[in-house]
Amino acid sequence: MTAPGTRGLLDSQPSNLLSVRRPLRDGHVEFGGDYNPEQWPREVWDEDLRLMTEARLTLATVGVFSWAQLEPEPGRYELDWLATVLDGLHAQGIGVDLATATASPPPWLTHRYPEALPVDHEGRTRWPGARQAYCPSSEAWRMHAVALVEQLAVRFGAHPAVRLWHIGNEYGCHTSRCYCDTCAVGFRRWLLRKYSDLDGINRAWATAFWSQGYSDVGEILPPRLTPDDAWSNPTQQLDYRRFASDTLLDEFLLERDVLRRLSPDIPITTNFMAMTRFNQVDYWRWVKEVDVVSTDYYPEFADPFNHVEAALSADLTRGLAGGGSWLLMETSPSAVNWQPRNPAKKPGALQRDAVQQVARGADGFNVFQVRASLVGAEKYHSGLIPHAGTDSRLWRETVALGSLLARLGEVAGSRVAAEVALLWDYDAWWACELDSHPSVDVVYPDRARALHHALWDRGISVDVVPPGAPLHDYRIVLVPTLYLATDEAAAAIRDFVAGGGHALITYFSGIVDEHDHVRPGGYPGAFRDLLGIRVEEFAPLLADQSVKLDDGTVADIWTEDLRVESAEAVRTYVDGPVPGRPAVTRHAYGDGVAWYVATRTDRQGTAAILERVVAETGVRPAALTTPGVEVTRRRRDERSWLFILNHTEADAVIPANGVDLVSGDEAVGEIRVRAGEVAVVRETGEE
């Protein structure tokens, strides 16, 4: 079997050598975390080093929130303490992911330049006292950030401990959009670059509506608070999200270019938040600018399927890395502090979480943070060294994990192969989130999660790709809620199907173009011909309503008055607003098939549809498995590793041959993986 699915995106990566997605170090899966020694007295630093060595940590992210300590007053830099930290880590063989420390400005900066404070859409200033309180367009902020990065690059760019530069931190996490006057000026400039002139803006924004026509570019504002129940122009809102993402990216590039100039040999990253809960920046645009793709993933503890969400986040990050190497930069070793209720992770969960990320392509597992704080807003956030000290389960699990990840070093640089792609698009997500839509219940990531979950249950790997990506290496392409579909995205899906692939498109896809203008002639405008259907009107369900389908499954949220033209009905509604009408359709098109799911099927319904698509395409799982027992395979050259993660409460038996790197046991024909445990089988004679 070939390894399809990863070539296309790689081709589109920049040619810069550093941009090839290779592991930080061949033969090593990194293990580390955010390390914040500035919060601790010096005596603790020695113990930190001893414990990090005991747990076999290989990477420490240092200095993320250290600006105020590194530059206590404008222009007065105190870098010696950081040199001591880097020297200490280096002496233990621990590499450093060195932050540019610009994640949060010190109070002096916004005190001197109050215009550098961010303003929300209601015109309220967001004040310092927490973190990330700055306007990304601010000249003062940018000037001081660049000066700091220059100092750090000159002093530490050649330090032997430094393996990676870490710019900013979680861009957009707290201040994603600023609505101040400086940003307004930047927005106008951005719009003129995009649309050339005022006419272009008026046309794209359809300002004939509600007397919004602009006679001068200077009249244009960010989408600030408007009168009650009168929604801002949707294209203005959409463009503002694009502009805000690009503005943060500009800010990143400013720092990146300083590092490229002064420290060209050290690769550069910034920690993304590639999760289905975060869409403040368009990572497909960012990814071309980083050398190492890294992400933060935090579980939503109230979600019983948070481990499936973790898998999707990893698949998304692998997609961002073009199928190549990436790092999990942060997750919590145990509890977080920022959910309403913050339980500790159960025994074994840390190991499962770490191996899961590696199973899905990560070449490093790092946490926030090494030592749990005793002070500050995050003191109830777990660290590898907990408040309880080293006589604790968490520390023992940490030490065991360090030794396991060291044994897994051989998988670094290998790749996960997938025959299924899932389209993921921030533009479509932003547009789908706009107000005054047919139903508030249509939520962009919902169907992506459901489709991914159904395949996860079957052990089928999914690559996450941007619209417009080359699709020819895949057998199935999933198109969840692609509400906004450009002509190019629609054409890529059409060509894929014409060439023999199966596309599965879910409701509220292909409705508008890139400006959020409806595509006329019957829904879903961009996919009507491909799907062989036509919808005259939507029939969203009211809260708490559901409908039955003719296979006995139940659906909710959405139905449509759908008529098949050249498609066949696969499922129909038994009741609800459009009884007898098709709910799922299948359309032979060219050499392939286009499927449409017009309602929010339940878990069984979704699984049944995918079962059929999988059967028709012959897509195979990494290994035969049962729901809840996650399986993936990584390959490099002739070698392969089968990862098995048992998330259930019963032992599982999975077909496997080779040596389990976790237990050291030989698997002949099959392997038993106990409830909650994991196996990583270095395979012999696979296929």
Ligand code: GLA
């Ligand atoms: C984010 C940040 C960290 C820390 C953690 C806590 O990931 O990057 O600095 O605040 O959240 O979960």
Ligand code: ZN
């Ligand atoms: Zn601003």
